[in-house]
Amino acid sequence: MAGSSRGHFSSRLGFILAAAGSAVGLGNIWGFPTQAASNGGALFLIIYLLMVFLLAYPILVAELTIGRYGQANPIRSLKAVWPSGKVAAVIIGVAGMLVVSLILSFYSIVAGWLVGSFAGSGIELIGATNAASWLTEFGTSRNLILMIVFMIMTMYVVQSGVTEGIEKWSSRLMPVLFVLFILLIGYIFTQPGAMQGLQMYLIPDTSHFNTGVVVSAMGQAFFSLSLGVCAMMVYGSYLNKDANLPKTAAQVALVDTGVAFAAGLLILPAMFVAKHNGVEIFSDAGTLLSSDTLVFQVLPAMFDSMGSIGGIISVLFFAVMLIAALTSSISMLEVPVAVAIEELNQSRKVATIWIGIVIMVISGVIVLNFADLFGLVIKLTTVYAQPIIGLILTLIAGWIWQRHQVLTELKQGYPEIEQGWFWKVWPTYVRVVCPILMVLVFFFS
Numbered sequence: 001m002a003g004s005s006r007g008h009f010s011s012r013l014g015f016i017l018a019a020a021g022s023a024v025g026l027g028n029i030w031g032f033p034t035q036a037a038s039n040g041g042a043l044f045l046i047i048y049l050l051m052v053f054l055l056a057y058p059i060l061v062a063e064l065t066i067g068r069y070g071q072a073n074p075i076r077s078l079k080a081v082w083p084s085g086k087v088a089a090v091i092i093g094v095a096g097m098l099v100v101s102l103i104l105s106f107y108s109i110v111a112g113w114l115v116g117s118f119a120g121s122g123i124e125l126i127g128a129t130n131a132a133s134w135l136t137e138f139g140t141s142r143n144l145i146l147m148i149v150f151m152i153m154t155m156y157v158v159q160s161g162v163t164e165g166i167e168k169w170s171s172r173l174m175p176v177l178f179v180l181f182i183l184l185i186g187y188i189f190t191q192p193g194a195m196q197g198l199q200m201y202l203i204p205d206t207s208h209f210n211t212g213v214v215v216s217a218m219g220q221a222f223f224s225l226s227l228g229v230c231a232m233m234v235y236g237s238y239l240n241k242d243a244n245l246p247k248t249a250a251q252v253a254l255v256d257t258g259v260a261f262a263a264g265l266l267i268l269p270a271m272f273v274a275k276h277n278g279v280e281i282f283s284d285a286g287t288l289l290s291s292d293t294l295v296f297q298v299l300p301a302m303f304d305s306m307g308s309i310g311g312i313i314s315v316l317f318f319a320v321m322l323i324a325a326l327t328s329s330i331s332m333l334e335v336p337v338a339v340a341i342e343e344l345n346q347s348r349k350v351a352t353i354w355i356g357i358v359i360m361v362i363s364g365v366i367v368l369n370f371a372d373l374f375g376l377v378i379k380l381t382t383v384y385a386q387p388i389i390g391l392i393l394t395l396i397a398g399w400i401w402q403r404h405q406v407l408t409e410l411k412q413g414y415p416e417i418e419q420g421w422f423w424k425v426w427p428t429y430v431r432v433v434c435p436i437l438m439v440l441v442f443f444f445s
Contacts, residue, residue, distance in 0.1 A: 008239070016251050018167055020174065024324050029260075032263055074230040100335045105377065112143060154330055166330055219441045234338050277302060277305035
């Protein structure tokens, strides 16, 4: 077990904002609305909300509980819950650390584009069109420089520690994110065409219902909460023992889901505003065009069509995207940094610098071989590795970790847990139902 010198979140709210910040990323603000737009709008929303409750929430409780029990990085925490399988625990912990580092390597490239779009929108307001076009147009040197800028931002926060870095910045950035969302949604709702998008988002189209939509919603719920990459386990390890884990996990899931829901309220109406302004959004068959470029091409085209106010809306929109990306990247970098601090006895600053540089080098290799590596790394990490590790963690929590130890850990923040419905359902549910759902996500995604 790690000593008391480890950092801890100073307040429950600080943890909830940090963990929700980890979960709130591009998957919520970009992935969720485009999935909803492609899969029947409100139909996808309803299935997604069910899947957050049926799949993501029980696994989130398991990851947080393992982390808090171990009070250490994922390798030590997994060894603590699986003493007879220490080699396997080390392999799983290292795999989680490597996968999250690889995810950060491509995530930082996309987040770099957001830095460019945010800065470009601001510079364009003062008339520096050439500089703005360099920042927003795809190019190798621009991709490299902006990726490095974003990684330096992430490293700055992580090297400051749990309380002074992660908690402090999450507690600042998340409220800003909420306020910007409210401003943007309020403005978009006043635009012609917005109500058509709102109708699509809130009135289910059951003709889209099929198993593929259910599996997509399951996958979105799982990835949305940063599960399967040990990030929540690390954050759980910084939680005080008096935290009620089922309640805290529910609060994190609610904030994360609330942001995804708000993103849909913003982006689906915005798509129809763009359509009303002459931007092509859907094909003749009614499918969403260019879901992968929605954020970088379709919405900027809409902002351009709005006149002078469009420039301000563009700055605010990319500020939202950038905050969401940063709060997620912080939690990703924290996983390998926590391992280096405790397993290699390094200072936080040294660990953050060398790990950040290694990830930047990997990102640089991806940028220089973009066509071959970008999609491949995304597929290997998010389609294969993340669900497999998530499944293994679920099996460890359900089958390997002794039930009386799990109960003792949960009781520390929730003494009457045995009498409630949660303990009657959750242990069996994590053992049986979650692995089945995880297998479905993996094989059908």
